[in-house]
Amino acid sequence: MERLQKVIAQAGIASRRKAEELIQQGSVKVNGKVVKELGTKVTRNDRIEVDGIQIEKEEPVYFMLYKPTGVISSVKDEKGRKAVTDFFPMVKERIFPIGRLDYDTSGLLLLTNDGEFANLLMHPRNEIEKVYIAKVKGIIDNEKVRKLQRGVILEDGKTAPAKVKVLGSDRKKETALVEITIHEGRNRQVRRMFEAVGCKVTKLKRERYAFLGLGALRPGDGRALTPHEVKQLRAFASATK
Template sequence: MERVQKVIAHAGVASRRKAEELMAEGRVKVNGKTVKELGVKVSPSDRIEVDGIPVEREEPVYFLLYKPRGVISAVSDDKGRKVVTDFFEGIKQRIYPVGRLDYDTSGILILTNDGEFANLLMHPSNEIEKVYVAKVKGIPSKESMKTLQRGVVLEDGKTAPAKTKLLSMDKKKQTAIVEISIHEGRNRQVRRMFEAIGHPVLKLKRERYGFLTLQGLSAGDARELTAHEVKQLRALAMRKK
């Protein structure tokens, strides 16, 4: 037995909080009867409707994908380009990516059909660390690295402090490999941060998400997260609550 709002969130219809609002507004029915009480629990045989539309209940699934470059972080693309769900053709559940990685960025991406879990991981206040490795044009100075560490002023505000490490440099080609750790998730954030200090990104990969790594995976490979990993991610996202 599960609470109605949790079932709605797992089905990807809305977040748990939004589902509670829908219930309060009288827009949710269980077996034909309007349900407003948040404590109501349902069994797998109960029929749930939101605005008259049946909620299709699926078992929650959680995957880690090593997203290759040249792939869209979406479930479909009107230009016919390859999308991340193309790597899950045998999966019957309607999964979608948690957040996104740019078309030209590779690395860790989580996919699920659990809307509540996805919203929890993406909420800005939860500050899950993401580690990227960037190949950049030019060789950043110590002062430039400190600017990244302190936070960079972008058009949508100053970024939170970041951790950085210069991994290597090629003086002949005038390129450098830099590791950067952030916990925000703004659009193209890492690329914009490096552009702001005058070192455009040539290549970018997300190597770590919280405690998850790409160990044992090649580009295009995916694996299911273990129940323990899912539990750990929830705990990581909720540690400040």
């Protein structure tokens, strides 16, 4: 048996905290009866409804994808563009991406049907590190590196300090290859950070998420995470609080 709010979160309906609010508001029914007690435990055979809609309880699954460019980080797209879930046609569970990578950004992306797990990894307080390799147009000097490391001012506020390493540069072409590590997840954040110091990102790839790397995966390849990797990710997120 599991706590009701945990089952709701794992179904991807809401975070556990939001699920608790829904229960207390009387929005949740178990076997046709409204339940407001947060300590309520349920089994897989119980019928659970949230706002009148029955939730589908699935076994949690966890995947890694090497997202190619030109693919959206969504379950589906109204414009008919390829979505990250299209790379898992044999997966019956309703998986969704944990966070997102921009349409023009490639690299490591995690997918799951476990809402609680996704919320744990995405919560800002857990500061999960993401490592990107950026090809930029413009000279990256020491001052610009220091600015990125300290945090730069964007329209939605100052970014947290980043780790920055220049991997190579071509002063004649005014291009550079830079490794940057951040733990925030703002929209197009890495691109906007470089723009803030006068450089334009022409190519961007996420190389690492927490301790996970792409390994031998090629663009469009995916694999299931091992139980040990899932356990490590949970511990990793909890340890960074």
